[in-house]
Amino acid sequence: MNAHLMKCNKALEERVNELEEKDKEKKVEFVGLEKKENEDVAKIIIQVANKLHMDVSQIEHAERVGRIKPDADKPLPVVVTLRTKGARDKWIRSRKKLLTNGEIYGTNNDNRIYINENLTxxxxxxxxxxxxxxxxxxxxxxxxxxxxxxxxxxxxxxxxxxxxxxxxxxxxxxxxxxxxx
Structure with a gap:
C-alpha cells in the first residue's frame, strides 16, 4: 500500500510540475529593474520593449513578484506575460542586447537589467x-x-x-x- 501511495504521489508531483511549466511558457522575468515609488510596471515594460524593438502589443501583463525582504537592497523581479511563446522567445533572444536602468529611467544608473526565463x-x-x-x-x-x-x-x-x-x-x-x- 505504501509503495502505491508513493507512486501516486510521484505522479501527482510530476503532473503539477508539468502544469507549472506550461504556465511559464509565455513568461519572461526581469531581474535588476530598479523600483520607483508609485511605479506603473506596465509602462516601464513598454519602455523596455521599445528600447529592445519588441512588439508592445504582445505584452499581456506585467507585475513585480516575490516577497519583500526588509533587509534586501535588490528590487523584486518583474514577470511579464506575453501573448505567445514565439513572443517570449523573441524577448529571450533580445537579452543579448545590454540594457541598463539608466537607459530606461534616463539616469546615470548603469546597473544591468537581466531578461531571464521564468522558471518554476x-x-x-x-x-x-x-x-x-x-x-x-x-x-x-x-x-x-x-x-x-x-x-x-x-x-x-x-x-x-x-x-x-x-x-x-x-x-x-x-x-x-x-x-x-
Whole structure:
C-alpha cells in the first residue's frame, strides 16, 4: 500500500510540475529593474520593449513578484506575460542586447537589467543545486527553453540535460570514475 501511495504521489508531483511549466511558457522575468515609488510596471515594460524593438502589443501583463525582504537592497523581479511563446522567445533572444536602468529611467544608473526565463520553483532550485554541485567540473551551465543544460568544456561539444538531482549525482559519479581511472 505504501509503495502505491508513493507512486501516486510521484505522479501527482510530476503532473503539477508539468502544469507549472506550461504556465511559464509565455513568461519572461526581469531581474535588476530598479523600483520607483508609485511605479506603473506596465509602462516601464513598454519602455523596455521599445528600447529592445519588441512588439508592445504582445505584452499581456506585467507585475513585480516575490516577497519583500526588509533587509534586501535588490528590487523584486518583474514577470511579464506575453501573448505567445514565439513572443517570449523573441524577448529571450533580445537579452543579448545590454540594457541598463539608466537607459530606461534616463539616469546615470548603469546597473544591468537581466531578461531571464521564468522558471518554476522546482527548476529554479534544481538550477541552483546544479551550479553548486557541478560548477567545478562543468564550464557551462545554463537554461534554454526552460531546460537546464551543461557542457564540460569548449572542446567537448556534447550538451547534457539536467532533469533531476539524480542526474546531478550521475554526472558527479561519472567525474569521480573518470578521475580515478
Amino acid at each position: 520553483r522546482y527548476k529554479r532550485n534544481l538550477l541552483w543545486v546544479t551550479k553548486n554541485q557541478l560548477r567545478k567540473t562543468y564550464k557551462y551551465i545554463w537554461v534554454q527553453d526552460r531546460k537546464i543544460l551543461i557542457r564540460k568544456s569548449d572542446e567537448q561539444k556534447k550538451i547534457m540535460s539536467i532533469k533531476s538531482e539524480r542526474d546531478i549525482e550521475k554526472y558527479i559519479e561519472n567525474n569521480l570514475n573518470t578521475a580515478t581511472s
